[in-house]
Amino acid sequence: MDYDLIVIGGGPAGYPAAIRAAQNKLKVAVIDEWKNKDGTAVFGGTCTNAGCIPSKALLESSELLHKTRDELGVHGIKVSGVEFDVGQMQKRKTGIVKASTGGIALLLKSAGVTALQGHGKLLSGRKVEYTAHDGKKETHSAKHVVLASGSIPTEIKSMPFGGNIIDSWGALDLDAVPKKLGVVGAGVIGLELGSVWRRLGSEVVVLEALDTFLAVADQGVAKEAARHFKKQGLDIRLGAKVSAAKSTPSGVEVSYSDASGSSTLNVDKLIVCVGRRPFTTELLGEGTGVQLDERGFIKVDDHCKTTAENVWAVGDCVRGPMLAHKGKDEGVMVGDLIAGKYGHINYDAIPSVIYTHPEIAWVGKTEEQVKASGRAYKVGQFPFAASGRARAMESTAGFVKLIAAQDDDEILGVHIVGPLAGELIAEAVLAMEYSASSEDLQRTIHAHPTLSEALHEAALAADKRAIDNVNR
Ligand code: FAD
Ligand code: AMP
Numbered sequence: 521m522d523y524d525l526i527v528i529g530g531g532p533a534g535y536p537a538a539i540r541a542a543q544n545k546l547k548v549a550v551i552d553e554w555k556n557k558d559g560t561a562v563f564g565g566t567c568t569n570a571g572c573i574p575s576k577a578l579l580e581s582s583e584l585l586h587k588t589r590d591e592l593g594v595h596g597i598k599v600s601g602v603e604f605d606v607g608q609m610q611k612r613k614t615g616i617v618k619a620s621t622g623g624i625a626l627l628l629k630s631a632g633v634t635a636l637q638g639h640g641k642l643l644s645g646r647k648v649e650y651t652a653h654d655g656k657k658e659t660h661s662a663k664h665v666v667l668a669s670g671s672i673p674t675e676i677k678s679m680p681f682g683g684n685i686i687d688s689w690g691a692l693d694l695d696a697v698p699k700k701l702g703v704v705g706a707g708v709i710g711l712e713l714g715s716v717w718r719r720l721g722s723e724v725v726v727l728e729a730l731d732t733f734l735a736v737a738d739q740g741v742a743k744e745a746a747r748h749f750k751k752q753g754l755d756i757r758l759g760a761k762v763s764a765a766k767s768t769p770s771g772v773e774v775s776y777s778d779a780s781g782s783s784t785l786n787v788d789k790l791i792v793c794v795g796r797r798p799f800t801t802e803l804l805g806e807g808t809g810v811q812l813d814e815r816g817f818i819k820v821d822d823h824c825k826t827t828a829e830n831v832w833a834v835g836d837c838v839r840g841p842m843l844a845h846k847g848k849d850e851g852v853m854v855g856d857l858i859a860g861k862y863g864h865i866n867y868d869a870i871p872s873v874i875y876t877h878p879e880i881a882w883v884g885k886t887e888e889q890v891k892a893s894g895r896a897y898k899v900g901q902f903p904f905a906a907s908g909r910a911r912a913m914e915s916t917a918g919f920v921k922l923i924a925a926q927d928d929d930e931i932l933g934v935h936i937v938g939p940l941a942g943e944l945i946a947e948a949v950l951a952m953e954y955s956a957s958s959e960d961l962q963r964t965i966h967a968h969p970t971l972s973e974a975l976h977e978a979a980l981a982a983d984k985r986a987i988d989n990v991n992r
Pocket of ligand 1: 528530532533551554555564566567568571572573575640641668669689709799837842843845847875
C-alpha cells in the first residue's frame, strides 16, 4: 500500500504525528508493537502503559491513603480502621490505562489513520516492512516516514533486571508492599516511585551517585523538596554509587560505595531507574541514510528532520528531554511540516514536572544557569505559607520562585515546589512563550483566593512590590 506518511511507534510522540497529518488530509498509517504484560497489543507506548499514566494513578492512590491516615484529623474528620488493598489499587490503575489506550485507538480510527499492530522497519527508499503480531509480513511505501520508537530503561550489567531487581514498569506492577525497598537513582522516576511505595508503608532507601540532589532542578527548589522528602521518611543517600546488585530468593544484596567506603544494603526489592536510552533495535534496515549519534539517539535538526530525505524522528528516540509533552509537540510539528504548513518548537519553554508531594515544576533557566550566563538578574519568591488558599488546603509547603532579567525584565525561569505545581507552571510557560516580562505578570489579575496568586506575588516580589509578603 502507498501512504503519504507512515509513523513507526504509537506512543505520545508517534500517535499525535499521525493524527495531525490525517487532519491535514494526508493518507496515514501508524505501526506500533507494544504488548502489555497480559499479551494485549495496545497503542500509547511507555507513557500510557508503563509511564506517565500508571505512575500518576498510583501516586494519587497512595497520596489519598496518606491523607486519610494522617491529615484528615485536623479537619475534624475522624476515621478509624483504615484498610488498604493493593490489589484494588492496581485494578484501578489498570482500568485507567485501559481507558487511555482505548481512547487512543478511537482517536486514530476517527481521524482515519490506519492502525497497524506489530513491528515496523524502515528500509531504503522509504519502504516500510510491517510484521504483524502473527508473523505476517507486508511492505508498504510512503512519501514521508516518522520514527517515534521511544526509549527503554537503562540496564546495568552488574545489576541485571530479573527476580527482585526490577525496572520502573515492574515497580508500577508490584502486588504487595515491600517491607524494605531500594531505589537506584534519585531522578524523576526514582523519586516518584519511591514516594508511592513509601506512602504505602515501605521503608525506602534511595541511592544516588551524584553529591547534588536533583542537579537538573533549581537548587533552591531541590533543597526545599529534599527537606520535605526527608520528613516523609525517604532515606535519600547522596554520593552513593551502586556498583552491583544480586537478586537472592528473599531479596536483593546491593553493593555501593560512598565517602565512608564500601557498604552492602539488603532490601526486599530493588528498583533500578538510572535513566532511559533510545530504542532503535530492528528499526532501520540497510541503506536508509538515517544516522544515530554517539549515544544512540537518531540525529535530527531543530525541525526533527533526520539525515535521510523525508524521514523524520520525534520523541524519546531523539535529543532533548525525555518527556511525553515534548514528544507530542514534536509529533504535531512534523505532522504540519509534512503537509507544507508551519511548525516550530520552542525548546526553551518546555515545562518539567515531578509529581511528588510537594510537587515540583519548572520552566526556563535555573538560578544557577542564569548566574553562569553572566546576565544580571533579580529573583522574586513567594512561600505557599503566605497563601490563604494553600493554608485552607493544608498545603503550605514550598514556594514559587521567579527569575527575571535585570535589564529588560524578561522572565528567564519559574520554579515551583508546592501544591499543584504542575498545573501552576502552565501560566509561566505561556508567559515565557509570549516573552512576557515580570511586570506583565504583575499587572495580570489573579483570582483570590487561588494558588496562582503565589506566582503573581513572586512576580511582584522580583521588584520588591509584594503585597502579601514581607519584601526582602
Ligand atoms: P514511547 O512512549 O516509548 O513509545 C514508543 C512506541 O513505539 C512504543 O509503543 C514501542 O513499542 C513502539 N515501537 C518502538 N519501536 C518500534 C518498531 N520498530 N515498530 C513498531 N513499534 C515500535 N513523561 C512526562 O512527560 N510526564 C510524566 O509524568 C512521565 N512519567 C513517567 C513515568 C515513568 C515510570 C516512565 C518510565 C516515564 C515517564 N515519562 C513521563 C516519560 C514518557 O513516558 C516518555 O517521555 C514518553 O513515553 C516518550 O514518548 P515516545 O512516543 O517518544 O516513546
Ligand atoms: P534520570 O536520568 O533523571 O532518570 O535519573 C537517573 C539517576 O540515576 C541520575 O541522578 C544518576 O546520577 C543516577 N545513577 C546512575 N547510575 C547510578 C549508580 N550506579 N548508582 C547510583 N545512582 C546512579
